Amino acid sequence: MDFVLFVAVYLSVAVVSISQAQIYAPTFANGTVVARLRSRIIDEASGICASRIHKDVLYTHNDSGDKARIYAISTKTGQRLMTIEIDGASAVDYEDISCGPCDSTSGHCIYVADVGGNSGAVSNTVYKIREPEVDLTHGKGGTFHVPIKSKLEFSWDQHDCETIMVDNKANVYVVSKVNAGQYPKLVRLPHRAWGTKHRVKVDEGVYLSLKATRHDPVGGDISRDGREVLLKTHHHVYYWYVPDGDYYKHMTSQPLQLPYIQEPQGEAVCFDPQATGYYTTSEGRYQPLYYYRRINRSTKSPSS
Template identity: 30%
Template sequence: MTRLFPILGVAAALLVAGCASPHVSYTSIEVPPTGPRKIEPAATMRSALINEGSGIAKSTRYEGVYWTHNDSGDRARIFPVTLQGETVAMGDGLGIPVKMAENKDWEDIASDHKGNLLIGDFGNNANRRKDLLVYVVPEPDPSHAAQAIAKRAIPFHFPEQKEFPPAARNYDVEAIFVANDTWYVLTKHRADADTCLYRFNSYREDISNPLELVCSFGARGMVTGADSLADGSRVAVLVYDNVWLFEPPSGDVNRLTEGKIYWRPYRLGQCEGICFIDADTLLVTNEEGSMYVIPVTDLIEVQ
C-alpha cells in the first residue's frame, strides 16, 4: 500500500515515513507471517584479511571477479574474490590498495556498469558526519595491478538533516547502487524500521552535492546493502535479516515501490553485502566472509 502524504498533516507524515518531507511517498508493504530461512553458505572467503566484509560488487570488466572490502578500521584497499571464495592475485598479497582514498568508514561498493567501482565512505552510525562521500575507482586488473586509484571523490549530504546528530538517527548509509547511469543510496535507520531512497542529481567534486529524496518504505529493519541491474529493471535491497527485490515499472527507480515486490526473511549472520550474479541470482555476504547464493525464485511475491 502506497500512501502519498499531502502538505497538511506534516507531523503525521514525518512520524510514519521517517523522512523529513511530506512531499514524497511512503510505502508500507504487507508481508506474510513467514519465519526466516536458514541456508548454507555456497562458499567462504578464504583470505583471513577479509575479516569484516561490508560490501560486494560484481566486476563488469573481469569475468568471474567480485570486489569486496572491509568496514571501518581497515586501510583503503579492495579484494578481488571468486564465487568459490578464492582471492585473485592481490598485488603485494595484502589486498589492492586504493590510492587517493581514505577508509574512514567504507560501507558499500557498487559497479557503475561502465568499468568503475563506487566505494561509499559514508558510514555514519552517530549521524554526526558532514564529510560523506563516494570514491570513483576504475577497476584495476586483479591479476596484475599493484594498486587502484580513486579518480574522483564525490561529497554529498542530505538536505533534510538539520542537526548533527538529529534526534532521530536516520541518516546512516550502508547501501549504494547505480541504475540507468544514476546513483542512489538508501538510508539505515535507528529510530524506525524504514529506509529512504535518495538520488544523486549532480556529481561535483568541489561542493557537497545535495541528494534528492525520492521515496520511503518500510524495510522491516536496517538496510545494509543494495544493488541494481544496469537498466533498473530489478533492484535488490539487503536488511540484516531479510532480502527485498523490486521491479520498478519500466525500470524507473524513482517509482521503486510501484511495481512487483518480492521478499523473504533469512538467517545468515550479519549480512552487509549484496549484488546480482546475473538477472535471476543474488549473492549475499556477511561480515564473517560467508557467501550465500539466493535465486530470485526463492523470494516471495508480496505485491
C-alpha cells in the same frame, strides 16, 4: 450465458490469473554455500558487487577501521585474488560497494561508499574508480594501485547510511539506515556533484514502503540492466522490479521478500552479472558466501 460457457470463461480467467501471478513474482532457490572467504584480512565484509570484467569475481571491503582499499575475491574458491589500494582516497567508514558503468556511455567502474557513522564522523563521500583489467586468473592476493576517477561529496537530511546502488545509466542512489519503526529514504545523487570541490546538498528523495525492524537497511544492488533492485536488512532480502528506470515511483510500493539464510552480521548483497541469482555474505572472518539461484525468469513485481 450457459453453464458450460461460464465454466470455460472462468477457467480461462483463472489460467490467465495464475500466469500473471507467476510472471509478477520472480522466484529464487534457497541459498547454497558456494565458497568461504579465505583471507584473514577480510574480517568485516560489509558490501559486495559483481565484476563487469572478470568472470566469477566479486569485490568487497571491510567495515570501518580498514585502509582505503577493496578486495577482489573468487566466487568459486573464496580466495582473495587481489587487494586494490585506492590512491588519494580516505577511509572513514566504508559501508557498501557497487559495480556499474563509469558514465552513461562506456567503461566499467567500482563505486565505494564512505557513508557510515561507526567512527562517530560521517564522510558522505562516494569514490569512483575504474575497474582494473589486470589478469586475476592466477591471483596470489597481491596489491594493485588505482587512482580515483572521480569523487562525490554530499549532505542530506538523514543521519546514517549503509547502502549504495548504481543503475545502468551510472545514476547513483543511496538509502538511509534508520531505527526500528521508521522508513528508509532513497535518494539519487546529482551528476553535477562528481569531480567538484564542493559538497552538494541533496534535497530530493522518497521514503520506501519498508519499515525497519532493526537498524536497517544495510546493503543493496541494482541489476546490470537496471530493472531489478535488491535491498538487504539484517534479517531479510527484498526485491523490486523497475521496468522504466523510475526507482522513486516503484520503490514506494511494497517489495517482494526473497529467500535468505540468516547470517551472524549479514550486510552484503548483490546480483550476479546476469541477474541469474544473488549473493550474500556476512561480517566476520572466514564467512560463507551464499548464492541464491533464480528459478524462473520472471521480472515483474505485483505492484508494477
